[in-house]
Amino acid sequence: MSNQAHLLEAVILAQAGDWDAAHNIAQDYSDHAANWIHAVLHKVEGDVWNSKYWYGRTGGRQYEDYAADIPRELEAIRQLLASGVA
Numbered sequence: 001m002s003n004q005a006h007l008l009e010a011v012i013l014a015q016a017g018d019w020d021a022a023h024n025i026a027q028d029y030s031d032h033a034a035n036w037i038h039a040v041l042h043k044v045e046g047d048v049w050n051s052k053y054w055y056g057r058t059g060g061r062q063y064e065d066y067a068a069d070i071p072r073e074l075e076a077i078r079q080l081l082a083s084g085v086a
Contacts, residue, residue, distance in 0.1 A: 007033050008081040015074050019044060032059040033081055039063070040073055 010025035019041055026037040039054035043063065052063045066073035 003029055003031065004033070004081050004084065007037060008078065010034075010037050011074055011078045011081060014041060014044075015071070015078070030057075032057070032061075033077065036061055036077055040070060040077070043068075044070055 006025055007029060010022040013025070014022035014037065022037065023041050026034050026041065035054050035057040039051050039058060039061070042051035042054060048063070055061055055063045066076070
């Protein structure tokens with residue numbers, strides 16, 4: 001399975017509410033998309049400091065970009081990965 005396919009799986013798991021499984025996948029990678037997923041998962045947990053740390057490793061995305069709209073942010077990540085651009 002390619003990195004992008006595995007990260008897409010992480011997003012789908014997160015969208016289904018399986019945060020732990022999504023986190024286990026995201027933490028295995030270090031590219032911008034994986035770091036973005038990681039950041040969102042920590043945002044969901046309410047771990048602001050850790051979330052902002054991971055946003056700092058996304059290549060320009062910010063904690064405040066999607067405010068608290070987690071579903072919309074996860075969908076944006078899913079679309080990025082599905083497009084093959086990530």
